[in-house]
Amino acid sequence: MLKRVDIRYLKKPEEVNLKDPVMIEGLPGIGHVGKLVADHLVKVLDVVKVVEIYSHHFPPQVIVEKDGLIRMPKNEVYAYKSDGTSPDLLILVGDYQSISNEGHFELANAYLKIAKDFGVKRIYTLGGYGVGRLVEHPYVIGAVNSESLIEPLKKAGVKFEDGEPAGGIIGAAGLIIGLAMLEGIEAACLMGTTSGYMVDPKSAKAVLEVLMKLLNLKVSIEDLEERAKEMEKLIAQIKEIQEAQAMQWRSEEDLGYFR
Amino acid sequence: MLKRVDIRYLKKPEEVNLKDPVMIEGLPGIGHVGKLVADHLVKVLDVVKVVEIYSHHFPPQVIVEKDGLIRMPKNEVYAYKSDGTSPDLLILVGDYQSISNEGHFELANAYLKIAKDFGVKRIYTLGGYGVGRLVEHPYVIGAVNSESLIEPLKKAGVKFEDGEPAGGIIGAAGLIIGLAMLEGIEAACLMGTTSGYMVDPKSAKAVLEVLMKLLNLKVSIEDLEERAKEMEKLIAQIKEIQEAQAMQWRSEEDLGYFR
């Protein structure tokens, strides 16, 4: 039985034994900036998967992969044990965000519970900040849940603009740092400026560079552009098919009332 | 009182005493391919109804049948005890799928619970794969939740196309094999290619033929086309009336705010 929000630990926190880990969130969102960065970290770092999250708030479907193998939509948390120069990490990535308003809150509750179970001391959520036009030289805007974070972030190159983004920060990237505030966990959202119209590896690169400074971490950024290209191609392909799908689904809905 | 998802056993699993049954799902969907096949099996095999499922996730209405007799919308599970040459079957058919996103998950949970209660060892979900144009020679595309199923399915004539359907498999046909995966039950989705625009007995025939091979089962396919014609006629008729209904319902909604 799948619960509304179904957190499944593959490893217990005490088994993984992270020391004051920093949580990184990069779920799908504007320009897929956050997802690009977090997926990249999972790929290039020596990580181990520790949690899978399933939910009734994800789209009611399965994903078909190579050879026709399917899997349930899910989010995942990976643990990274550092060599001591950078902090240990807990990286949250995944297929979807909630497709309902209330689901966003229920999922954010789950992410915070996981953070607390692993003893997380700081959280960085990653995202894009859409400006509605092409961005030649992306930079990173920050939002924080504690004043003490402003100076360190500025030193790492993060810009702060009064009351920006004015529309608030929607979804997991926002709610996680909001709930973290209520739980007394320092957290910031790092947003790469981007057009908002396409997958943006340049913006992701800007965010990754800031993040590396903040974490005192060095990873290759070679693949990032490669990954973005693939993502872009996949999205184009999927969109095309989704339009067909939507058409069929509509016709299915028409038929849905048949008996 | 009707529960959100209300599973009513007409016969207990131990009464029916199926041996390692295979579950077949054929609910309304694209081209009604799955429904055509599963309804057909229920009609031509010597089955007994074992479960009825009612739900708040079905449309809030009753169905009117011959002579003005009504009944609640429901899904049903039928048991087929084979003569030993083919496996015992548990066939899931019904009026509707969920009309809400979350409802799809709650209903799929129920279907899996029933499968487990009856000791199901394998599941085939049936559906259509809409391609957006007329299909002269339909064939069957497969998606599986276990690599071990690929070869046997290929032998029965099922095609596998990398990452197809790219938009995922929506609704019960997808979630059932997804949840089965989490429960360790082998399951596959068999999708007949179809336009997606109309009830498609030809596509259903293609799926039924594959299914018969997989189950080592022989049933007449005479009625299939007959049934599709009736379904098509009924759908046309119902659509016409539903448009009128929708119009009235809208006017009812307008009035709904009256006091």
Place this chain on the structure above:
Amino acid sequence: MLKRVDIRYLKKPEEVNLKDPVMIEGLPGIGHVGKLVADHLVKVLDVVKVVEIYSHHFPPQVIVEKDGLIRMPKNEVYAYKSDGTSPDLLILVGDYQSISNEGHFELANAYLKIAKDFGVKRIYTLGGYGVGRLVEHPYVIGAVNSESLIEPLKKAGVKFEDGEPAGGIIGAAGLIIGLAMLEGIEAACLMGTTSGYMVDPKSAKAVLEVLMKLLNLKVSIEDLEERAKEMEKLIAQIKEIQEAQAMQWRSEEDLGYFR
């Protein structure tokens, strides 16, 4: 605290002591046919209010009446103790039906619970059957949850048309007789043919006449047309204002995101 479905007994069933009562449902719906008839019965019969039903599934607002006095939207059940020539009655009337799909099921559950608490032996739900054009001579179409009801209803002038209404019976009028079926309570839906475009006292009169025959009850029908005229006027007035309201509400929604 108001529960999702909040049933408040003003009198206990044993206080009212109805003998095998017949339940009549007439909530807002197509042509307001059912509401007209049930409201009329409450007015002309010597009834006592026994239950009030509040719900989160009604619109989130209060109703303003004469002199600026407000009240919560609600449904009500009235008891009628007959002189013995006709059966005792339990009459369900009210302001609204559910505004969500799931709410329809939760409210229908509540109505059935009340019916059972009062020992109801038969239920008539009332409604309109919209035909999409003006109806000069309305008649009454029936739908039943038990074959045994067909003959008595035919004798009272009810028509039965195979599989009509083909789109099913939506909302309380349908779900009540559907749930009653599962509870073993005989129930029928009586639908007066109507255009579906306006409040229809003529159709209501046709339904009331059939109902009087079925109940061996005689009530004045004078007020019915009068009441329909008032209702029509009120609806026109309210619609006008609702359009303004909707406009404001939209603008409120725009503002809703302001902080």
Place this chain on the structure above:
Amino acid sequence: MLKRVDIRYLKKPEEVNLKDPVMIEGLPGIGHVGKLVADHLVKVLDVVKVVEIYSHHFPPQVIVEKDGLIRMPKNEVYAYKSDGTSPDLLILVGDYQSISNEGHFELANAYLKIAKDFGVKRIYTLGGYGVGRLVEHPYVIGAVNSESLIEPLKKAGVKFEDGEPAGGIIGAAGLIIGLAMLEGIEAACLMGTTSGYMVDPKSAKAVLEVLMKLLNLKVSIEDLEERAKEMEKLIAQIKEIQEAQAMQWRSEEDLGYFR
């Protein structure tokens, strides 16, 4: 973990020790009339914050304030201890109303619980009454949950118009006085006439003047127009950005299905 409706007491009622307090509600709504008045009272009176309310029914996002500091959307209750000439007050203000229908009921339940915990004896909810055209000389329309309130309100300049607003009172301003009625707490809604198209300080002034008479309270109204101007500017700015945001969010939704 944030509950669906999460009431957090900063001070216990017995600590604050209000004497028969009057509750004032002024949440976002038509013309922001109620919000303007209640926010103003919180600013000019010597108040202390006693409750914070978070909810899954608010938009799933955080608000970004000066210097990039974020906070969760919330409603707040402030206590005002008077010098004895006017009653003690409990003032409900906040960022949002519910964005779902059911949420309105759940939040209104919460507000009533708080009122009862603090021993509230009377409630005034504040709002705008949109008339769809510019209003030169706004006045205040009243709606009450008890006849005994009509005369005192009339004396304070409140108008009562039969059955107005005909569309009912939507949201917190309506449900609070409706639920108060069921709890036996006297309550009235004071609505300043306004166009419904913009933030309206003139209408707010009219409401504030009536409220001061009712409470025998004197506060400066200087800032009110100032505050309205700021609000108007902020709204314009936010709307502009929200349109961009909506655009991005849509594109995010498109991407949301990417994996």
